[in-house]
Amino acid sequence: MIKHFHITVTGVVQGVGFRPFVYRVAKNLGLKGSVSNTATGVKIHIEGPKERIDKFLESLEQKPPPLAKVENIIAKELELAGFETFEIISSDDKNEKVTSVSPDVTLCEACLNEMRDPSNRRYRYPFINCTDCGPRYTITKTVPYDRPNTSMAKFEMCPDCKKEYEDPMNRRYHAQPISCWNCGPKLSLLNNSGNILECDDPIKESAKRLKNGEIVAVKGLGGFHLMCNACDENSVQLLRERKRRPSKPLAIMVKGVKEAKILADFSEIEKEWLTSKERPIVLLKKREGSNLAPSVAPNIDRIGVMLPYTPLHELLFDYIDFPLVATSANLSDEPIIRDSKELIEKLGSVVDAVLDHDRDIVNACDDSVMQVAGSQPLWLRVARGIAPLTFSLKKPIERKIVAVGANQKSTIALGFSDRIVLSPHIGDLNTIEAMDYFERTINTFKNFYDFTPDTIVHDKHPGYETTKWAKEQNSKSKDLGILEVQHHYAHALGVMAEYGLYDEQVVAFCWDGTGYGDDGTIWGGEVMLADAKGFERIATISPFKLIGADRAVKEPRRVALSLLFEIFTLEEILALSLPTVKAFSSSEIKMLYKAWERGINSPKTSSMGRLFDAISSLCGICQRSGFEGESGMLIEAAATVPDAKPYSFNIEDGEIKWQNMVCEIVKNPDQETVASRFLATLIEIVFVIASKYPDKPLLFAGGVFQNRTLIEKILARCKKDGRKFYFPSKVSPNDGAVALGQVWYGINQYII
Structure with missing residues (x-):
């Protein structure tokens, strides 16, 4: 029985050698028809015996090219068309643009070998590439991913390159950055x-x-x-x-x-x-x-x-x-x-x-950064080689949603049709140049997908540049819907988005440095009972004051002093032989005590990140921080005591009390002991709270969970106890995934 099917393939299927792959499979099976790139993916017409078409579909699903990521294959039977051959035809860009843009890919082995071969015409050519490697996202202006839509458009192919480019059996067939010594960048x-x-x-x-x-x-x-x-x-x-x-x-x-x-x-x-x-x-x-x-x-x-x-x-x-x-x-x-x-x-x-x-970089993109915790990939920055990241939805949405992320480690996310697209890392939005880059990234993705948002989702923090930007856009167009999401809830939602959790309720541990709380204070040590529709705050770090506000973020000694002020009298503190006390003069401590007592420039926080800072100061690991997260890194490096016992703590009315722990540290501020016992204490806190919700999965998000030692031990305990858990493996636990969480919130407001 001769059949004719129209097949649509979506996912990362452009710029990855998918069309020549389809061509070769069809030719080998003796099938007729055509394949083309479209703005929605790849479109195939295939005609021939039904059993061969089944084998063809099997190859699409199970043996795609190495860089391809097939998300969906839809086959629809049509009347016979009488194709005489199989061919690759030019792109069709008239439809809605939803195809995924491929990340940049490292030099492949085949190209490396050619570059090392003195007899090859690309010997020692610094821009050698093929369909399996080379630039993608960074040179792309819009989709479909064809040479005129990239920064390679200005380099006219020489006859040799053009011959390779037009040969479906060649490894460089439609490799858009194709070039050589004669016609490429210099x-x-x-x-x-x-x-x-x-x-x-x-x-x-x-x-x-x-x-x-x-x-x-x-x-x-x-x-x-x-x-x-x-x-x-x-x-x-x-x-x-x-x-x-x-x-x-x-x-x-x-x-x-x-x-x-x-x-x-x-x-x-x-x-x-x-x-x-x-x-x-x-x-x-x-x-x-x-x-x-x-x-x-x-x-x-x-x-x-x-x-x-x-x-x-x-x-x-x-x-x-x-x-x-x-x-x-x-x-x-x-x-x-x-x-x-x-x-x-x-x-x-x-x-x-x-x-x-002279090959222009259209879209800037930093290096990705990761570490391994046990066997778990732990991403600190998701960028080159990884992003843009695409996540599929269980069904298409009618809204077009853009989420603008946080103020640090900024990313943006789009929700439309049947997918979410997360941008590469943008960075901290503390300068005009950074905000220009943020807006440029939004425009880049709008160009990729002819995307005009009807809904913007942003953080609740009124001082975030992303919040200001979202409200400014809303003021320009009253037809533009706007939603706000609490920062730590967005952290949890980001992990839910990665795993496609629409209905499941989790116990979410969202621990980081800062975030605007629903009560107007600075949160950061939150435990939530959460799903995609909302959350209940079930536990938090007992609040303490940040003496000097933002200055305390850069001086862990100020945070530690605040904890001491909560527990001891001024006279007792001045008498302590403690690294934190030695980091100040007595007159400084007296002055800061007055500021703390009167609440002058000393906002309250429940931040786990700041608790890390305080502990690092109390034992002399870090008094002034040279960069964000330094105290956490140094605590991890110092935590060398095996099987360290946790410090004392208690949980009262949903507050995790740290006072007893601080008293024990003051008695023995040995660095290795303190670092090891502090991490053991955090692990014990997790499982004491988890024991109250034995049937709920655990979820971990926030920058604190970039601590390799901490997450290794928590996940090992989860596995040992048979406890179901969710930890981000494709995105970062830090603020880089906040936009993903925000867009997940927006999507779930409109999914029935």
């Missing part, structure tokens, strides 16, 4: 004034400068890296001084796994992520005795390591035999820089040279 080396430096090989000259201790900005897929010799303490210190980044850890790039092993210890799972096609920065255990410069990651037992992910990076390592610092090129609180002109303007005083090229 490298150039600039000085820090923006003038071209004449040299035979810009890569070789850059390597020479790195060897000589210079700082070189290198253009990657989504922006520039600032690079220097990671084993040269003078170079690393110079970079820190010039960039004004005193202590925050710096990521490093190494040539390969062999070189990574010299600097770090890692498991097989960590190795798999290190070498994966996504190539994130992976946080690994520092190896003692390596020659890595101490100031790469001072006082922390972990380093962020990544392998080369572009041909340019691979070629650079041909000339050097040392690891490179590879940190994002940006000013503090500003987004990663994507063109050399802006880099020279802002960082000309930081760099000595710039390795540039």
Whole structure:
């Protein structure tokens, strides 16, 4: 029986070699018809014997190309059309745009081998790529993902490249960034004034400068890296001084796994992520005795390591035999820089040279950052190689929803048709440049999908730039619906969205640094009974005051002093031989006591993140924080006591009382003991509360759950007790998933 089916395939199916894959399968099975990209995915007409069409469908579902992510296959039988052959036809972009935009992908093995082959016409070509690798999101202006819609449009293909591009049996068939030495982008080396430096090989000259201790900005897929010799303490210190980044850890790039092993210890799972096609920065255990410069990651037992992910990076390592610092090129609180002109303007005083090229970066995109907790991937930043992320809905929605996220680690999310799309990491929105990047990202995704929102979802915090932006848009158009979601509830919702929880109620532990509470105070140590429609706050950290408000966030000693003020008299505190007390003069303590007592610039908080700060100060681990989350990292590094016993605590009227714990710490402020027992206490708090809801799954969200030791032990206990749990494995537990939670809330307001 000859049949004719119209097949629609949705998901990440463009720019991943899906059409030539379909072509080859159809040809091998002797089927006739056509395949084309559309704004909704891929459209196939297939005609032939029914049993062969069944095999064809089986291949689509079970054996797609390596970069493809098939979400849905819909086949509809039509009348016979009498196709005479099978062909690939041009894209149809008239329909609503819902196809997923593919993330950028690291250089594949086949292209790497060609680049190393002296007989290949792309030998040592720094922009080699094929349908299985190379830039995607960062060069795309809109969908369908065709060359005219990318920044490669200005490079006219030479006859050899065009022949490959038009051959369905070739690995580079419709590889949109296809190019070669004759027709592709060109490298150039600039000085820090923006003038071209004449040299035979810009890569070789850059390597020479790195060897000589210079700082070189290198253009990657989504922006520039600032690079220097990671084993040269003078170079690393110079970079820190010039960039004004005193202590925050710096990521490093190494040539390969062999070189990574010299600097770090890692498991097989960590190795798999290190070498994966996504190539994130992976946080690994520092190896003692390596020659890595101490100031790469001072006082922390972990380093962020990544392998080369572009041909340019691979070629650079041909000339050097040392690891490179590879940190994002940006000013503090500003987004990663994507063109050399802006880099020279802002960082000309930081760099000595710039390795540039003329393939424009349309969409900036930072490196992804992750670590492994047991076997669980724990994402700190979801960006290059991972995002944009797409999540399918159980049924289409009629609304078009945009969620604008939080103020830190900002992302945006769109909800429309049968999907959610989460943007890559945008960053902290503390500057005009960052807000420009935020708006540019919104416009990027509106262009991708011809998307005009009818609903905006935002955080409740009235001071967030995203809240202000949402309300401004609402004031411009009264037809634009607006919803607000409490910050910590949005954290829980983000995990619910990842797992598709529409109805299930969970016990959600939402622990982070800050968030605007429903009572107008600063929340951050919340436990909620929650589902997709609403929540009940069932427990929280007993509130304490932040002396100096925002200043306390940067000075853990102030938070610790506030806890001491709650428990002891001023005279008793002044008599204590405690690291926190020693961090102040007696006159400072007396002055701060008056501010605390009168509530002057001392707002209340229930923040678990600030409790981490306080504990780190009490035992002398950290008195002033050089970057967000430093106290948590240092506590994790110090928690070396096996089977540490929890401190005393009690829960009264929904408040988790920390006072007894602080009294015990004051008696013995040994750093390793305090760090280990504090984490043990948090784990015990989780399971004491969980025991009251034995039939409810547990959910964990918020930046505190980036603590590897904490989450390893909690998840191990869940598995041991047979307790069902939800922990984010595709998105970050931090504020990067707040937009996902917000859009999930919006969607569930309109799903019956």
